[in-house]
Amino acid sequence: MASFLATILLASAAVATPLAAIPVDAAAPSDATYEVLSSNWAGAVLRKDADTFKAVTGSFKVPKPTGSGSAAIWVGIDGADCGVILQTGVDATIKNGQVSYSSWYEWFPDPSHVFTGIEFSAGDEVTLTATAHSNTTGTVTIENKTKNKKVSSDVSSSHALCQKDAEWIVEDYSSGGLVQFDNFGTVTFTNNVATTASGTVGPAGAQIWDISHNGTQLTHSSVSNGNVIIKHS
Ligand SMILES: *[C@@H]1O[C@H](CO)[C@@H](O)[C@H](O)[C@H]1NC(C)=O
Ligand SMILES: *[C@@H]1O[C@H](CO)[C@@H](O)[C@H](O)[C@H]1NC(C)=O
Numbered sequence: 001m002a003s004f005l006a007t008i009l010l011a012s013a014a015v016a017t018p019l020a021a022i023p024v025d026a027a028a029p030s031d032a033t034y035e036v037l038s039s040n041w042a043g044a045v046l047r048k049d050a051d052t053f054k055a056v057t058g059s060f061k062v063p064k065p066t067g068s069g070s071a072a073i074w075v076g077i078d079g080a081d082c083g084v085i086l087q088t089g090v091d092a093t094i095k096n097g098q099v100s101y102s103s104w105y106e107w108f109p110d111p112s113h114v115f116t117g118i119e120f121s122a123g124d125e126v127t128l129t130a131t132a133h134s135n136t137t138g139t140v141t142i143e144n145k146t147k148n149k150k151v152s153s154d155v156s157s158s159h160a161l162c163q164k165d166a167e168w169i170v171e172d173y174s175s176g177g178l179v180q181f182d183n184f185g186t187v188t189f190t191n192n193v194a195t196t197a198s199g200t201v202g203p204a205g206a207q208i209w210d211i212s213h214n215g216t217q218l219t220h221s222s223v224s225n226g227n228v229i230i231k232h233s
């Protein structure tokens with residue numbers, strides 16, 4: 001996926017936004033029973049035929065990271081089987097002991113955009129939704145349920161989605177190379193729904209993805225009772 005990485009490095013240099021969620025960097029087997037190790041994605045990925053997924057949503061409690069670095073918590077359509085992604089999420093960052101959050105959306109490979117007008121604190125209940133109205137238009141929404149605050153944006157791109165994947169992810173994202181991955185503790189996505197032409201599905205049976213750097217596994221993900229649980233190890 002070196003070409004995707006090159007694309008996003010150029011994009012982030014041009015717009016100076018620090019976040020860059022990119023397609024998964026893994027040789028992904030298509031057998032759903034395998035856990036996939038990747039350098040950047042941890043979580044659960046539903047993988048179906050083209051033109052399947054219309055929307056994906058999930059909620060999580062904003063974690064308080066420790067250590068140093070950042071992690072992007074997001075939901076999205078595509079990226080595992082199609083080099084385009086419609087996604088939205090929250091970055092949890094810690095630098096010199098200072099915790100900060102920033103929320104964003106992106107139609108990869110187009111540059112990402114920061115949401116303004118919404119802030120987060122550890123423990124907030126946040127709902128993320130990415131909806132594809134067609135393969136080139138969509139809407140992304142982030143809601144801080146704790147304070148009944150919502151931001152939303154309509155997005156479009158010349159890069160058509162395949163609508164093959166729906167995912168719930170914690171990412172070690174790229175900003176001139178992989179950022180230092182902080183210890184986000186545990187992120188549990190709840191109320192997870194992916195909408196298809198023929199109804200809704202949850203993450204049961206999704207493929208499990210975990211992050212491994214140089215042979216050291218940094219996350220342990222699972223799906224249980226419809227929740228996607230991603231633990232930093
Ligand atoms: C979300 O709710 C929490 C808890 O009430 C609050 O600390 C945070 O600032 C809220 N964010 C917004 C955008 O209101
Ligand atoms: C996107 O949708 C259009 C119109 O339905 C279709 O012609 C095109 O093949 C789709 N592109 C992809 C990549 O699926």
Ligand SMILES: *[C@@H]1O[C@H](CO)[C@@H](O)[C@H](O)[C@H]1NC(C)=O
Nearest residue numbers: 039172178212213214215216
């Ligand atoms: C893996 O190891 C190499 C060589 O020691 C190092 O340069 C690189 O930064 C490491 N990668 C990660 C993701 O830790």
